[in-house]
Amino acid sequence: MVANKSAIKSNPQQCGCNDCPIGECKCNPGCFNCDCASYLPKWFCWTWPSSMWWWILWSVGAVLLGFGLTSSITSLSLTQNKAGLAPLMFSVPGLLMMAFASPNPFKEMMNRFVPDNQEGVWNIDPKPPMDSSQWHLNRVEWNDKVKEWLPNPLARYEQDGPQIAVNQEGEEWVVLLDEEEKDRFDSEMEASKKMEKLLKKSDKLDAQEMIFAEHPRHNRFRALFNATPPQFTSSFFYYIFAVLFLLGGLFGLQVEISDKLQMLIPLLILGTVLLILSYFNNKKVMEAWDTVTSIVKFVDAGHNELVGQVRPINNSPPEILHVDGCKDKSWTFRNLVAWSWSYHATEKWTETYTDSKGRSRTRTRTETRYVRGGSHASDYLLHDGTGGILVKASTFNDINLGPEIWSSGTRGKKGCGKYATPRHGGRMIKHKWSLHAIAFGDPTYAMARVTNRPHDDIPRGTVSENASRVHHTLMAIGEDAPRRHARLLKGTEFSVLKPKASVFGNFGPSALLIISTLVVLMTVL
Numbered sequence: 001m002v003a004n005k006s007a008i009k010s011n012p013q014q015c016g017c018n019d020c021p022i023g024e025c026k027c028n029p030g031c032f033n034c035d036c037a038s039y040l041p042k043w044f045c046w047t048w049p050s051s052m053w054w055w056i057l058w059s060v061g062a063v064l065l066g067f068g069l070t071s072s073i074t075s076l077s078l079t080q081n082k083a084g085l086a087p088l089m090f091s092v093p094g095l096l097m098m099a100f101a102s103p104n105p106f107k108e109m110m111n112r113f114v115p116d117n118q119e120g121v122w123n124i125d126p127k128p129p130m131d132s133s134q135w136h137l138n139r140v141e142w143n144d145k146v147k148e149w150l151p152n153p154l155a156r157y158e159q160d161g162p163q164i165a166v167n168q169e170g171e172e173w174v175v176l177l178d179e180e181e182k183d184r185f186d187s188e189m190e191a192s193k194k195m196e197k198l199l200k201k202s203d204k205l206d207a208q209e210m211i212f213a214e215h216p217r218h219n220r221f222r223a224l225f226n227a228t229p230p231q232f233t234s235s236f237f238y239y240i241f242a243v244l245f246l247l248g249g250l251f252g253l254q255v256e257i258s259d260k261l262q263m264l265i266p267l268l269i270l271g272t273v274l275l276i277l278s279y280f281n282n283k284k285v286m287e288a289w290d291t292v293t294s295i296v297k298f299v300d301a302g303h304n305e306l307v308g309q310v311r312p313i314n315n316s317p318p319e320i321l322h323v324d325g326c327k328d329k330s331w332t333f334r335n336l337v338a339w340s341w342s343y344h345a346t347e348k349w350t351e352t353y354t355d356s357k358g359r360s361r362t363r364t365r366t367e368t369r370y371v372r373g374g375s376h377a378s379d380y381l382l383h384d385g386t387g388g389i390l391v392k393a394s395t396f397n398d399i400n401l402g403p404e405i406w407s408s409g410t411r412g413k414k415g416c417g418k419y420a421t422p423r424h425g426g427r428m429i430k431h432k433w434s435l436h437a438i439a440f441g442d443p444t445y446a447m448a449r450v451t452n453r454p455h456d457d458i459p460r461g462t463v464s465e466n467a468s469r470v471h472h473t474l475m476a477i478g479e480d481a482p483r484r485h486a487r488l489l490k491g492t493e494f495s496v497l498k499p500k501a502s503v504f505g506n507f508g509p510s511a512l513l514i515i516s517t518l519v520v521l522m523t524v525l
Contacts, residue, residue: 045105045230058101064094068245085252088245095245099238106229107499113224114214120402120490122443124214128309128385129160130441135311135383139164142192149188153459156311156381157388157472159210159297164198166191196465203464207295211385214443215307216293216493225289231502239509247516257524264521271513282506285498287483291447293493296471297387297463299450303484306391306446306476307493308384310337310438318440319378323433326412333406337380338393338488339437340401342373343417349426366429371420382444382476387463389471390453391446393488396478401436402490408433443492447484448476 049055068091075087116123129135139155142148149166165176173191175182177198185191208219216225250263294304312318321333323341333339346368355361377393393399409432411419422428438444453475463469478486489495 040105040109040227041230042228043230044232046234047103047105047108048234049101050103050108054101054103058098061094061097061101065091065098066094068092068094082252083254085248086254087249088252089249092242092246092249095238095242099235099242102234102238104229104235104499104501105233106227106501109227110224110494110497110499113221114494117494119495120442122212122214122492123494126213128212128383128441128443132311132440134160134163136160136163137312138315140166141195142188144189151315152461154461154463154472156313156383157459157463157469158199159203159205159387159464160383160385161210162198162202164195164202166195200465203297203466203469207297207386211295212307212309214492214494215295215384216305217295229500229502229505231504233501233505236505236508240512243509243513243516247513247520251520251523260524261521264517264524268514268517268521271510271517274510275507275514278506278510282501283483285500287485288447288493288496288498289500291484294450295386296382296384296389297469299389299471299474301450301452301474303481304448304450304476305493306382306384306389306448306450308382308388308444310440310442310444311381311383311388312440313379313381313390319376321376321435321437322415323406323408323435324372324412324417326416327414328412328416331408331412331416333435333437333439335440336437337440338375338377338399338401339435340373340375341433341435343371343420343431343433344368345371345420345428345432346430347420347422347424347426348429349422349424351424365424367424368430369420369423372417380440382446387469387471389450390475391444391448391488392475392477396446396448396486396488398478398485398487400487400489400491401438402442403436404434405437405439406435438490442490444488445491445493445496446476446488448486448488449479449481450474450476 049058068088071087071090072085075083076085111117114123122128135156136158137156138151139158140149141152143150162178163176165179167174167176169184171186173185173188175185175191175194175198182198183191183194185194207217211218213220246267250260250267253260253263288305291303291305293307294300296306296308299306318335318337321336321339321341323331323333324343326332346366348364348366350362350364352360352362377396377399379393380391381388382391409430411417411431411433419431420428451474453473458473463472478488480486
């Protein structure tokens with residue numbers, strides 16, 4: 001939790017929507033611009049532990065800190081020289097525990113925007129339509145050549161809403177807009193043209209009215225992406241004092257120079273390693289923040305971040321998965337676009353060994369091993385509310401299918417693979433089949449290269465009667481680029497984003513460890 005209300009500032013006067021994620025903002029309903037300001041302090045933000053267990057850890061650390069400081073003060077008063085600094089090292093574990101228990105204020109801010117950020121699911125209301133009947137996959141249009149209503153292959157690439165349909169009542173054709181009657185016509189062609197006009201009009205809606213609520217480009221997240229982390233936090237000061245107390249304690253140790261060098265040189269190496277790791281970790285964190293998430297209907301070729309819902313790319317039925325070949329109903333899945341299943345078995349056995357004194361003893365051992373498995377990835381349509389784009393899932397080497405969606409400890413009854421047999425003369429005590437998968441309706445995030453589809457694969461026509469919409473001619477493939485690692489995962493971008501930290505927070509403690517160690521080395525030598 002944040003130490004005081006001013007640590008995360010909110011400005012109710014700037015609010016302008018009824019769904020601002022910041023609770024302190026009192027927003028006025030009726031618009032789509034959410035300018036609720038929720039900026040962290042620029043220079044300093046103090047945070048306290050956020051749960052009972054973190055408070056326990058912090059308290060233990062505080063006790064160790066107090067013990068180290070008290071011991072050092074007592075020792076200094078008795079020795080009257082630098083040897084009194086040695087007990088400061090008792091404070092170092094306590095300071096590290098207190099730093100670990102103090103939350104990152106930027107992470108606290110992120111939690112306020114997406115309070116229940118569960119991996120692999122939609123978390124924010126209103127959620128995207130989950131019923132395939134609302135995905136306008138086969139909206140029909142009148143074909144005057146064959147005199148029939150035929151499915152429009154580009155309908156699935158259009159924006160969500162409004163729902164447009166046509167029904168026949170007697171000799172009239174009724175055009176429905178969001179299930180309400182819009183107009184009546186005597187001919188099919190007139191009704192079809194009216195539908196086209198409504199589609200073209202709806203395509204002109206602001207993208208903020210169409211993108212899903214959990215899309216990073218939604219105005220509700222503007223303050224989050226504009227925010228910068230405080231330069232100094234409570235964890236930063238805990239780490240800094242841990243470094244200073246550690247080096248101060250080593251400086252006060254009454255040992256031979258050679259022994260002190262054996263302590264300081266590893267610290268110098270540790271500081272260098274931590275500095276390098278901090279650099280690469282920060283680079284990985286900032287990759288997702290620095291890449292602007294694309295809105296599908298405006299997407300261009302190049303490397304892009306895409307977030308949207310998984311939908312069918314065509315009318316072909318998806319491949320059916322029978323886990324481990326089992327034809328049982330509970331082992332059969334029909335709505336998956338990518339999956340990975342595995343079978344692990346655990347064996348328990350007793351073995352004889354000779355201990356260090358030459359005596360023969362027995363012990364029980366267990367081993368869990370991978371027996372078999374399978375995986376698959378097929379193309380799908382990623383739709384973010386404004387439009388859909390083809391994702392070639394099979395081209396991605398880095399695919400995260402999210403948490404386990406199904407498991408079983410007993411084998412099915414119809415056509416399943418064989419049970420694993422013991423390798424070490426023991427007995428099998430556990431069998432587990434598990435499945436990780438991406439299904440229709442799930443959220444997905446893709447860092448991908450967007451490029452042109454093969455000419456013969458492009459659906460003919462225009463999306464929403466707008467010739468400027470070209471996203472149906474593009475596809476997302478898993479191709480890396482400088483500072484861009486192609487990956488596909490189940491979940492939204494908030495499953496990928498990690499809290500940012502300032503330059504001081506990232507590199508300050510490790511840099512101070514290196515500099516302080518060098519200073520102590522020079523004084524020793």
